[in-house]
Amino acid sequence: MGGEINIPNHNLKNVTLVLVGSFVLTCALLLFSIVVQYYILTGLEKGTIYGLDGMAKAMRSDARHNTIGKINWYLMLSCYLVVSIWIYKTSKINEGYSDTPLEYGPKLAVGVYAIPFVNWILPYFSMRETYRAANESSNIENIGVAMLLGFWWFFWILFSISRVAVAIMEKEVMGYPTPEISFIKNYVAVQGLAVIAGVASALALLKIILNIHAMQSDRADSLETIPTQ
Secondary structure: OOOOOOOOOHHHHHHHHHHHHHHHHHHHHHHHHHHHHHHHHHHHHHHHHHHHHHHHHHHHHHHHOOOHHHHHHHHHHHHHHHHHHHHHHHHHHHHHOOOOOOEEEEEEHOOOOOOOOHHHOOOHHHHHHHHHHHHHOOOOOOOHHHHHHHHHHHHHHHHHHHHHHHHHHHHHOOOOOOOHHHHHHHHHHHHHHHHHHHHHHHHHHHHHHHHHHHHHHHHHHHOOOOOOO
């Protein structure tokens, strides 16, 4: 082996799963809020929602959307932090399984997510190596694993790009003069796309975390003596 073998941290895995799961739940609420906003905007555009009642509906919808959005944002930041710790710890454990240095060591495995544009490409290769290193048979070339990693990566890229688009469009929406309702509807629709992509990516990540944790646990259990962390 390349170094000391550590036992996978079950508590870290559980915290990661809870946070990512909470993020998914708030995304579901946020998506519902986005649908309501789109419905109200469509009504305002077509004239079926108007007057003081229409304004009141729009204001309530905005307030609800902003509250859910803030909760979702803080959860997303918490997920980034905890998942980064999980990636670092997991890669550190994988170092002990490898006779040669990993291409994406613990620091680089985390760092690839922090570099703009690079974080659209390298996370896939980093996660693939993490998955491969955790697998005792070193055989991850089956169609199921390839589809899981590809699914996660595709929606990670879609999530990242759509969030950039939302940030750009938001400047126009919040600026002066107020843009046409059709533009605001497009902005809301792109928000919805970002949320859907985020949920899909997060669900795939949950599966990846469970798989890697199980593989590392099996390898640790198979050792005759396991050093304590």
